[in-house]
Amino acid sequence: MDSKVRLHITGPLYGGQQAVLSKDQAHYLSGVMRLSPGDTITVFDGASGAWRATIDAASKRGGTLTLGDRVAPQRDPPDIWLCFAPIKKARTDFIVEKATELGAARICPVTTRYTNSERIRRDRLQAHAVEAAEQCGGTFVPPVDEIVTLAKLLDHWPDDRALIFCDEALSDDPDWSGEGESNPWPPAPAAILIGPEGGFAPAERDRLRAHPQAMAVGLGPRILRADTAAVAALTVWQTTQGDWT
Amino acid sequence: MDSKVRLHITGPLYGGQQAVLSKDQAHYLSGVMRLSPGDTITVFDGASGAWRATIDAASKRGGTLTLGDRVAPQRDPPDIWLCFAPIKKARTDFIVEKATELGAARICPVTTRYTNSERIRRDRLQAHAVEAAEQCGGTFVPPVDEIVTLAKLLDHWPDDRALIFCDEALSDDPDWSGEGESNPWPPAPAAILIGPEGGFAPAERDRLRAHPQAMAVGLGPRILRADTAAVAALTVWQTTQGDWT
Numbered sequence: 507m508d509s510k511v512r513l514h515i516t517g518p519l520y521g522g523q524q525a526v527l528s529k530d531q532a533h534y535l536s537g538v539m540r541l542s543p544g545d546t547i548t549v550f551d552g553a554s555g556a557w558r559a560t561i562d563a564a565s566k567r568g569g570t571l572t573l574g575d576r577v578a579p580q581r582d583p584p585d586i587w588l589c590f591a592p593i594k595k596a597r598t599d600f601i602v603e604k605a606t607e608l609g610a611a612r613i614c615p616v617t618t619r620y621t622n623s624e625r626i627r628r629d630r631l632q633a634h635a636v637e638a639a640e641q642c643g644g645t646f647v648p649p650v651d652e653i654v655t656l657a658k659l660l661d662h663w664p665d666d667r668a669l670i671f672c673d674e675a676l677s678d679d680p681d682w683s684g685e686g687e688s689n690p691w692p693p694a695p696a697a698i699l700i701g702p703e704g705g706f707a708p709a710e711r712d713r714l715r716a717h718p719q720a721m722a723v724g725l726g727p728r729i730l731r732a733d734t735a736a737v738a739a740l741t742v743w744q745t746t747q748g749d750w751t
Numbered sequence: 752m753d754s755k756v757r758l759h760i761t762g763p764l765y766g767g768q769q770a771v772l773s774k775d776q777a778h779y780l781s782g783v784m785r786l787s788p789g790d791t792i793t794v795f796d797g798a799s800g801a802w803r804a805t806i807d808a809a810s811k812r813g814g815t816l817t818l819g820d821r822v823a824p825q826r827d828p829p830d831i832w833l834c835f836a837p838i839k840k841a842r843t844d845f846i847v848e849k850a851t852e853l854g855a856a857r858i859c860p861v862t863t864r865y866t867n868s869e870r871i872r873r874d875r876l877q878a879h880a881v882e883a884a885e886q887c888g889g890t891f892v893p894p895v896d897e898i899v900t901l902a903k904l905l906d907h908w909p910d911d912r913a914l915i916f917c918d919e920a921l922s923d924d925p926d927w928s929g930e931g932e933s934n935p936w937p938p939a940p941a942a943i944l945i946g947p948e949g950g951f952a953p954a955e956r957d958r959l960r961a962h963p964q965a966m967a968v969g970l971g972p973r974i975l976r977a978d979t980a981a982v983a984a985l986t987v988w989q990t991t992q993g994d995w996t
Contacts, residue, residue: 581972600845607979609971643974726854726995727826729888734852734982741986750971 507545511535512640514647515571517551523573525549525559532569535561548577552639552647555580582646583609584748585694587667589616589659590736591702592623597733602631604733606638606648608740609749614697615653620704626653656710660717668692669720670743671699672735692721693747698739700732752790756780757885758804759892760816762796768818770794770804777814780806793822797884797892800825827891828854829993830939832912834861834904835981836947837868842978847876849978851883851893853985854994859942860898865949871898901955905962913937914965915988916944917980937966938992943984945977 513535515525527535535541543561549571550556556578559571588610592598598615605613613635615626632650639647663669670691699714706714714720725738744750758780760770772780780786788806794816795801801823804816833855837843843860850858858880860871877895884892908914915936944959951959959965970983989995 583973604979604982607973607975608983609973642976724995726989726993728828728852728854730852731848731887734849737849737979737982738853738986741983742990744971745987745990748971750969 507541509539509541509545509547511539511541511547512556512643513547513549514636514640515549515551517553519549519551519554519557519573521557521573521575524562525571525573527564527569527571529566529568532564533566535569536564537566546574547571549573550639550645552645553580556645578645580645583611583648584744585611585696586740586743586748587612587614587697588700588736588740589614589697590700590732591616591618591621592626592653593703593732594623597731598623598626598631599634601733601736602634602650603638604737605740606635606644607642608737609646609744610648610740611646613648613650614659615651616656616659616699617653618656618702619707619710621702622704624653628652656706657713660713663717663719664695665719666695667719668696669699669714669717670696670723670739671714671720672701672723672725672739691723691743691746696743696747698736698743700736700739703732752786754784754786754790754792756784756786756792757801757888758792758794759881759885760794760796762798764794764796764799764802764818766802766818766820769807770816770818772809772814772816774811774813777809778811780814781809782811791819792816794818795884795890797890798825801890823890825890828856828893829989830856830941831985831988831993832857832859832942833893833945833981833985834859834942835945835977836861836863836866837871837898838948838977839868842976843868843871843876844879846978846981847879847895848883849982850985851880851889852887853982854891854989855893855985856891858893858895859904860896861901861904861944862898863901863947864952864955866947867949869898873897901951902958905958908962908964909940910964911940912964913941914944914959914962915941915968915984916959916965917946917968917970917984936968936988936991941988941992943981943988945981945984948977 545561548556549559555576557576558574562570588605592615790806793801794804800821802821803819807815833850
């Protein structure tokens with residue numbers, strides 16, 4: 507049986523290769539999806555496209571696959587990062603899932619002065635990104651970075667990367683207001699920065715304002731929650747500068 | 752104390768009016784937010800802007816407010832409906848919350864051939880829309896309709912309203928592919944229709960294709976989950992035809 511199941515496995519992948527499944531993956535194929543030896547699934551490693559693979563064996567103790575033909579080329583997203591201050595667990599998970607679907611190239615959790623959650627489980631968020639790519643037909647999984655402070659992120663900001671920041675409080679500032687509505691958003695390489703629910707601290711705002719590559723943008727007349735702002739900003743960028751055009 | 756708490760109460764509202772709180776609202780103000788008589792909050796009824804209100808009394812048994820000045824005018828969203836096939840409970844709740852934040856004028860749950868959830872709790876979804884408006888500074892609450900079948904929705908479709916439908920399967924159809932990427936999205940009055948995770952049935956697709964006001968749109972090269980598609984489509988419409996421009 508040709509199943510629609512897609513699994514991310516460690517590469518590099520090549521035709522004829524025998525690949526070892528993790529216990530969780532083998533259990534998922536046999537116990538949850540009820541697949542048997544001889545059934546085919548699709549696998550990808552995040553770098554070399556998607557491949558058809560035949561199940562050799564799969565049980566709750568483990569399993570193996572044999573790779574056949576490559577069925578889709580590798581497709582990387584445009585070079586857009588999403589930097590965001592973690593919020594409540596379910597909403598942080600949601601941001602990672604949606605950023606993967608919408609084609610973020612990198613996910614950077616950032617702690618700011620008014621961030622409530624200073625810690626993240628990086629491995630858990632990375633697993634969410636993998637699952638989103640598996641579910642949504644992607645061949646790319648954005649890396650999820652360890653959390654850094656906003657100060658450190660800005661200290662090491664790449665010279666060539668635009669920094670698009672979304673801050674409701676800043677939209678009210680007459681010096682900045684409307685900049686993002688009249689000027690086009692910058693092309694890749696770029697990054698979107700979503701502030702915490704409490705906004706940026708005055709010192710952080712001053713630093714962002716003074717940053718030569720930074721640009722404040724507004725996201726409409728209603729106040730958006732941080733998770734909504736992340737999805738909306740990625741959508742606007744993808745439709746104007748990314749690969750939706 | 753001037754609190755940032757916002758509550759939706761039944762209108763019409765006018766200055767000097769004494770308004771009765773529900774038990775839940777009175778408990779929220781006194782027990783959760785720890786507000787006392789004399790403290791002020793903001794109230795709105797969805798139709799007459801936002802008003803400052805002073806707490807007269809609030810306990811877990813009930814309470815009253817006295818309305819003062821109007822502090823913000825009524826602001827209605829553009830005339831864009833969101834029609835969607837309900838999915839898992841948490842994701843349906845999420846769609847209603849995000850549609851409210853992003854400025855949908857009406858939320859229409861639709862059951863299609865491949866919809867898993869044929870029932871919704873309309874009152875619960877409406878309460879989610881109210882809560883989203885309370886949290887996000889809005890003065891408008893989109894009505895959530897009772898669920899209808901897609902067939903009935905189309906039977907009674909208003910002559911002047913464009914129907915923008917997002918269907919991954921349709922994007923692959925050479926007759927339709929790319930239409931939404933080259934043509935601009937239609938202006939208000941309009942509606943966005945998001946199909947279920949399983950896509951539309953062939954008969955549904957034929958009917959949508961034949962519909963004189965329908966237009967298929969694509970949402971980029973990656974497959975989006977239904978909840979992501981709802982947020983992305985509302986964002987694209989608001990930035991091109993709505994009130995974000």
